Amino acid sequence: MEQAVRADARRNRARLVEAARRLFAEVGIEAASMNDVARRAGVGPGTLWRHFPNKEALIAEVVGESLDELAELADELRAAGAPDGVRRWTSALLQHIASYRGLAASLAHASDDLLAGRCVASEQALARLVEHARGTGELRADVTGPDVSRLTTAVAWAAEAAGGPQAAKRLLDLVFSGLTDRAECPP
Amino acid sequence: MEQAVRADARRNRARLVEAARRLFAEVGIEAASMNDVARRAGVGPGTLWRHFPNKEALIAEVVGESLDELAELADELRAAGAPDGVRRWTSALLQHIASYRGLAASLAHASDDLLAGRCVASEQALARLVEHARGTGELRADVTGPDVSRLTTAVAWAAEAAGGPQAAKRLLDLVFSGLTDRAECPP
DNA sequence: ACCTGAACACCGTTCAAGT
DNA sequence: ACCTGAACACCGTTCAAGT
Secondary structure: OOOOHHHHHHHHHHHHHHHHHHHHHHHHOOOOOOOHHHHHOOHHHHHHHOOOOOHHHHHHHHHHHHHHHHHHHHHHHHHOOOOHHHHHHHHHHHHHHOOOOOOOOOOOOOHHHHHHHHHHHHHHHHHHHHEEEHHHHHOOOOOOOOHHHHHHHHHHHHHHOOOHHHHHHHHHHHHHHOOOOOOOOOO | OOOOOHHHHHHHHHHHHHHHHHHHHHHHHOOHHHHHHHHHHHHOHHHHHHHHOOHHHHHHHHHHHHHHHHHHHHHHHHHHOOOOOHHHHHHHHHHHHHOOOOOOHHHOOOOOHHHHHHHHHHHHHHHHHHHHHHHHHHOOOOOOHHHEEEEEHHHHHHHHOOHHHHHHHHHHHHHHHHHOOOOOOOO
C-alpha cells in the first residue's frame, strides 16, 4: 500500500493552492510572495516549500488545468475543421493570460518542468492546429506554431502593460492580419 | 551663483551611472540590485538614493541618450521621406531594447517621470513618422503610433524570452506584414 | 552640501526540532 | 510523514551622524 499521504497534508495542499489562486488574482503573480501565500493559507513557509519546490510549481498548479483545456481546445478546433480555428484559439489564450496579472511573463520564462511541461503540451497541440490551418488557408504557408504562440503571448503582455483587453483585441487583429494569407488577386 | 554642485558629488554620480551601465549589461536590469550598483560604484546605498530617487530614474539615465537618439531618428527618417522609414525605425528600437536584458519590461512599465517622459518624447516622434507613413502607403491607413510602439516592444520582449535576435527579426517581419497595406488588387 | 553605514521590514529559502 | 517557526543572506529604503 502506497497511499501514505496524510489527511492534513492533503488539506494543507488544497489550502495553499486556493490561497495562491486568490492572491494571484488580487495582487498579481509577481507581487504575491511565497510567504504571503503561506500566511494566507495559515501554514508555515516550510509547509509551502515542501509541497511546491518553487514558485513556478505553484503557478503550474494554479493555471495547469486551464493550460490543459487550451490543449484540448486546439485539438477540438482542428477536429471540427473550424475555418477560423487558430484565430479562436489565440483569443482563448489571450483570455486565459488575462486572468492573472504577470502570467504572460511567467509562461514566457517558464523554466521549471512542472510549468514548462504543461506549456509544451499545449504548444504541441497548437502546432497541430497551425499545421492544419495552413492547409485550409487560414494561415500563410510559412507560419509556425511558435510564431503564433510567441506573438499571442507578446500581445497579451503588451496589453497588460498598457491598454487592457481592448488593446489586446486590437493588437491581435493587427498581428493576425499579418499571419493570414494575403487577399488573392485573380489575374 | 547656483553652481553649488560639489566635485565629489559629480564624480560619484558618474561612477554610479557607469557601474549601473556595466551591471545592467552583465546581469540584466532586473537582476541588478540598487545595493549592487552602489557597491560596484564604491559608495554607500544612501549616496545612490540621493542621486536617483528610484531605480527607474537610474535606468532613465543609462538609456536616456539612446531614447533621445530614437526620437531624432524618427524625425530624420520622416524628413528624408524614406519609403521604409517605419520599418527601419522599429528595427532600431528592437536593437536598442536588446542592449539590456529586461529593458522591454522597464520601458513598458515605466511609471516614473524621468523614464516615462523620455519614452513619451520618442513615442511622439514615432507618431509623426507613422502619420507620414500612412500617406506614403508604407502603412495601412488605420495604424497608429501606439500600435507600432506596443507591437515592437512586445516583439522585443518575446524574443528576449525565447529565440534571441533572429526570432526578433522573424516576428517583426510577421507583424509588419500585418501593418502594411495589402497588395492592391486592380479590378 | 554631500557622504556614510547602520537600521528596518521584507523576501526567498533552509532546516533543526517537534508530533 | 509531515508541520512549525526560527534562522540566514539578501533587498529596497530611510535616516541620524558625520565632514
